[in-house]
Structure formats: C-alpha cells, structure tokens
Amino acid sequence: MNLLQACLLVSSALFCIGLVTALSRSNTILVLLGIEIMLNAANLNFIAFWRFSPAGTAPATGVIFVLFSIAVAAAEAAVWLALVIALYRHQQNIRLQEATRLKG
Amino acid sequence: MNLSFALIAFLILASAVLAATRRDLIHSALLLVGNWLGVAFFYLWAGAEFVAFAQALVYVGAISMVVLFAVLLTRRTRTELPLLVATRDRVVSAVLGGLAVFGVLAVAVLRTPLDINPAKPAASVSMLSLGQQLMGPHAAAVLIVGVLLTVSLLGAVVLASSDADGKGEAP
DSSP, X not given: OXXXXXXXXXHHHHHHHHHHHHHHOOBHXXXXXXXXXXXXXXXXXXXXXXXXXXXXXXXXXXXHHHHHHHXXXXXXXXXXXXXXXXXXXXXXXXXXXXXXXXXX | OHHHHHHHHHHHHHHHHHHHHOSSHHHHHHHHHHHXXXXXXXXXXXXXXXXXXXXXXXXXXXXXXXXXXHHHHTSOSSSOOOOOOOOHHHHHHHHHHHHHHHHHHHHHHHHSOOOOOTTOOOOOOOHHHHHHHHHTTTHHHHHHHHHHXXXXXXXXXXXXXXXXXXXXXXX
C-alpha cells in the first residue's frame, strides 16, 4: 500500500462517516453536516490525485477543481441553512420526519 | 512525512466519528470545525497552500459560523427537548450501508495498481501560475461560480426572510 492508496482510504472512510451521518440522523442540520463531510472527502481525493500525479500533466488542475468545489459547497450550505430556518418557521422544529406537508 | 500523514488522518477521522455520534448539536458543529481544520492540514501537507487557506477561511471561518447561527436560531428556548434518537432500525441500516460502501471502496482502492513516484516532493503550485490559470483558461468558470454564488445567496435571503403579508407565524 503506497501513500496515495492511504490517502484514498482515508477519504473513503471520511465519505462513509458522512454517509452514515446523513442517513441516520433526523436533525436537518446534522444531515447538512454529513453532506459537508462527504464533499470534503471528495476534495481530499482531488488533492491526493493531484499531489501524486506524474510530472508533465496539467500543473494545477486538481487545485482549481477543489477551489470551485469549495465555492459551490459554500453556496449549498447557505441555501440549506435558509431552508432550515424556513422549515423551522413553518413547523417549529427541524425534524426531517415531520416535514411531510407536500406528501401525497 | 508518514507520521504527519498518520496524525492528520487520525485528526480527520476521529473528529468526524465523534461529531457523527454526539447527541448535542453544538458539540457536533464544534467537532466538525476540528474536522475541517484537519482537512486544511492535509492540504498543507500535500503542498496545496492556497487551497488550505481557502478551506480555513470558507469552512472554519464562514460555514461553521452559519451552522452555529442556524443551531441557535432553531433551538427551542424554554422547553429544551433532547434531540430525539432516530429509530434503531434506521441507524443500524445506515451503519450497515456505510460499512458496505466502505468495503467496496477499500477493495477497489487496494486492488487497483496505482503507479506513483514516492520520492517526488510536494508539487507546489505558485500563486502566480494559479492566478494566471484562473484568469486565463478558467475565466468562464470563475464568472459562472460568481453568478452561482450571487443567485444562491439572494435565494437564501428570500427563503429565510419572513412573510411580508403576515400569513406566516410571528417570528
């Protein structure tokens, strides 16, 4: 096992922790935190592949990928938290199981 | 180098596991700040300084504050209910699903022959070349991300603002 595989294993474990968090918790903010953990795991992969890429490839592609990914993650977190506040105003709590008003 | 990588990996994974299992939401958010700091340390270790500083600014500085504000705004003031534990079946199935995904990923990673040159030092990219790449070949993407951020933040303000016609509950 070389160092790149160790990096990929760490990011896989981080992704699965985020997945379990997002699937098992019923608090909306904790689901958001799980999704952010998964996004961070993906960014770790980008940087790991960029770090160990052979010489001669595009010099900063992984870095630019991660920069755009961080920007999109910031926008996503802002929209999600606005949704949390709107949900709290409508049903006075933020449990996901009770957000069933549009259910047919 | 391997020791520092092991320390960083331990920081990332331990803070993530602790944050995923805490009952109190504030504790989870603060432990997630530790996780994001660990990720920033990983970027520094890998030689991507600019990304590390961007991670520290955006995640540790901004997103953690937004999350803490949301936690405080949606917290019940007087009747502080404990966070309801999710049903046991859902937790067990989520953990099993996560372990299955990790097994698939780990086998795929370990069975794949990945050729690297381990003696290569950190391929540090200078700020100048990064800026030139962002303003040159990736200028359209920078503009699109700017438009996306503007639209999403305006939409967030519209979503979170209270109803003007007085139909909603009193804030």
